[in-house]
Amino acid sequence: MSVGWVAVLLVAVGGAAGGMARLAASRLLARWLGTRFPWGTLVVNLSGALLAGWVAGRLGVPQGLDLSSAWLGLMIGVLGGYTTVSSLSLQTLALWQSGRTPAALVNVGATCLAGLALAWLGWWLAGGAP
Amino acid sequence: MSGWRDYAAVGLGSALGSVLRYLVSVSSLAALGPAFPWGTLVVNLLGSWLIAAFAAYAACRQGGRVARWQPFLVAGFCGGFTTFSLFSLETLYLMAIGLPWLALLYGLASVPLWLAAAWLGDRMVRARLAPGRPR
Numbered sequence: 503m504s505v506g507w508v509a510v511l512l513v514a515v516g517g518a519a520g521g522m523a524r525l526a527a528s529r530l531l532a533r534w535l536g537t538r539f540p541w542g543t544l545v546v547n548l549s550g551a552l553l554a555g556w557v558a559g560r561l562g563v564p565q566g567l568d569l570s571s572a573w574l575g576l577m578i579g580v581l582g583g584y585t586t587v588s589s590l591s592l593q594t595l596a597l598w599q600s601g602r603t604p605a606a607l608v609n610v611g612a613t614c615l616a617g618l619a620l621a622w623l624g625w626w627l628a629g630g631a632p
Numbered sequence: 633m634s635g636w637r638d639y640a641a642v643g644l645g646s647a648l649g650s651v652l653r654y655l656v657s658v659s660s661l662a663a664l665g666p667a668f669p670w671g672t673l674v675v676n677l678l679g680s681w682l683i684a685a686f687a688a689y690a691a692c693r694q695g696g697r698v699a700r701w702q703p704f705l706v707a708g709f710c711g712g713f714t715t716f717s718l719f720s721l722e723t724l725y726l727m728a729i730g731l732p733w734l735a736l737l738y739g740l741a742s743v744p745l746w747l748a749a750a751w752l753g754d755r756m757v758r759a760r761l762a763p764g765r766p767r
Binding site: 510513515518521524525526547550555563565566577578579581583584585587589592595610613621622 | 644646661662749
């Protein structure tokens with residue numbers, strides 16, 4: 503098991519760009535649609551799943567630890583940093599704790615079902631249907 | 633609250649979280665093999681616990697260090713450490729290689745575990761910092 507410095511650098515730069523893009527997107531959506539529902543995280547995760555499917559279709563899924571620079575930077579760095587499960591969990595918990603159980607269920611259910619469908623769509627659009 | 637400082641804090645935190653996620657997944661591949669995406673499951677569980685713990689801490693100690701570092705810790709580190717795109721990709725991939733039951737197990741087990749981890753993080757911090765005031 504060896505991790506090269508170039509790989510770490512690619513993931514770090516990609517992860518920084520992805521995280522900042524997530525902040526920009528969630529602020530923009532909060533301004534447009536308000537903060538009663540976590541639209542930002544939903545849109546970020548759905549668009550990230552679509553893009554991840556597309557990138558996987560384009561690059562091909564690597565086997566084992568032999569990862570290309572494009573996969574390290576784009577998939578693990580940018581898209582991995584752009585999407586988030588922690589905010590999804592926290593916001594779902596907050597909706598539930600404030601008595602909005604249906605909204606909590608819709609949030610987590612829509613993210614997962616639409617996320618899988620969009621990842622599949624992205625993969626199919628890239629011509630490498632899983 | 634707005635402006636380049638938040639972007640710098642989130643970018644830095646997300647870079648750190650992403651590198652740590654990569655190291656966890658490399659270690660789990662080396663230790664446990666590629667049969668199941670343990671690495672992603674572990675980072676998403678730890679990250680969900682941590683974000684709820686940070687949020688509860690900041691709520692109990694307003695103006696404290698955790699509250700001031702929130703963009704770096706929450707949107708930055710926890711956001712970059714956890715990943716939804718790789719989760720959905722791995723679930724699809726398990727289906728694609730003819731393991732639909734494993735894909736279903738991964739998908740269906742992950743979601744309640746993420747939420748339970750966040751709930752536990754919230755509970756543990758509140759029990760320590762604000763005993764007798766459960767939410």
